[in-house]
Structures are given as structure tokens and as C-alpha cells.
Amino acid sequence: DTAVSQTPKYLVTQMGNDKSIKCEQNLGHDTMYWYKQDSKKFLKIMFSYNNKELIINETVPNRFSPKSPDKAHLNLHINSLELGDSAVYFCASSQLAGPQETQYFGPGTRLLVL
Amino acid sequence: AQSVAQPEDQVNVAEGNPLTVKCTYSVSGNPYLFWYVQYPNRGLQFLLKYITGDNLVKGSYGFEAEFNKSQTSFHLKKPSALVSDSALYFCAVRDGRDYGQNFVFGPGTRLSVLP
Numbered sequence: 001d002t003a004v005s006q007t008p009k010y011l012v013t014q015m016g017n018d019k020s021i022k023c024e025q026n027l028g029h030d031t032m033y034w035y036k037q038d039s040k041k042f043l044k045i046m047f048s049y050n051n052k053e054l055i056i057n058e059t060v061p062n063r064f065s066p067k068s069p070d071k072a073h074l075n076l077h078i079n080s081l082e083l084g085d086s087a088v089y090f091c092a093s094s095q096l097a098g099p100q101e102t103q104y105f106g107p108g109t110r111l112l113v114l
Numbered sequence: 115a116q117s118v119a120q121p122e123d124q125v126n127v128a129e130g131n132p133l134t135v136k137c138t139y140s141v142s143g144n145p146y147l148f149w150y151v152q153y154p155n156r157g158l159q160f161l162l163k164y165i166t167g168d169n170l171v172k173g174s175y176g177f178e179a180e181f182n183k184s185q186t187s188f189h190l191k192k193p194s195a196l197v198s199d200s201a202l203y204f205c206a207v208r209d210g211r212d213y214g215q216n217f218v219f220g221p222g223t224r225l226s227v228l229p
Contacts, residue, residue, distance in 0.1 A: 106157050108155075
């Protein structure tokens, strides 16, 4: 059983389109995250949600909007896609939001904007 | 603000030899340190973490890491490398004082274990 799952696995789209990436965790965790990994493999936190509430929002364009319908889901919606949005997006979850918590990552969504 | 350095982009080691992947960190409060591994086209997998206690931490797949406060390092080690250990390794740090702060990841080190 997949602990943290993301759909789709691959996403190819044109500039200017709007797209969503879905994330679900079946670990019963309270906290979920979105990360962006660029072409040089550099990983950066985008958002962090605890019990459906936003607790971290790094410097991310407001074209990116996370939505958490419940504790098990954190979806990422991207408006007006740009070439620079091409990256791998990882969802993660942890039991709690504390700094000692291990984060468990999904398999990633590879987004290519043409 | 916290930061992590992994001074080597690439580490090559022969199968059966010991391996070390280096990590140094900077954090204002108590460091909570993690190692993750990423295999090609996969997500990150947790290997081990240091929160408190013994400086030598043992983790998955025979890996261990040693926390050295004076050198602000948390190097990943394995006594005998396997070809299947070839992957991208990330060190990450969190500040133990700050609830809600998230990981700062290092740039990653690509490990190649040669048969």
C-alpha cells in the first residue's frame, strides 16, 4: 500500500494553462507539505499544512495555491503556468509539525511546461 | 536561518569499500539532522535522523551517521558499499526551537558505487 501518493505522475502542458496535482496520505498524519525540486535536484519547501491549516508559506508566486479538503489530502493548484514552473513536485507528510518529525515523501509529479 | 552544505557533488567508491557522504550545517538552536536517499525517478526515502542522545545514529540499509557538534557535521557512513547504494543523498536540518519550521535540504551528493 502506498503511504503518500500523488497524481498524476507526469504532467505535460502548455504555458498559460491551469493544472492541479493531487496528494493523498494514508498514514494518519496531521501535517502535509509540498516541495519543488528543480533541474539541479535542489529541493525547496513551498507549503506546509497542519490539520488543514496553512503553517508555512515560503516565497512562492501566488499562482500556486494549496488546497486541503481534509487531513489526508493536500492538492496543489497552479494557475497560468510558466516555463520556469517545470520541475518535480513532491508531496510529503509527517505525524505532527514538530521539528523532530520525519517526513515521508510521495513519488513526485514531473511537470513539464512547453 | 539554517543552512546545509554537502561539499561533494559526486562521490565514487568501489563496491565493498567504506563510504562517507559529508554534511555540515548551520542552525541557531538545536540541530535536528536527517538523511534521505533518492533513487532515480523516485521520491525521497528516510534513512536516519539525529534528534538527541548518542552521537552515532544507525539507520536503514546499514547506514549510520555521526553527529559532531564541534565540527557542525553529520556525515553519512556505511562500512561496505553496495552497487545498489548508488543514488542521490540529501542531508537536511531543522531548528529544534522552531515549531513549524521546515527542512532545509542540502544540494545533494550523488553516490556511485562501482562494481
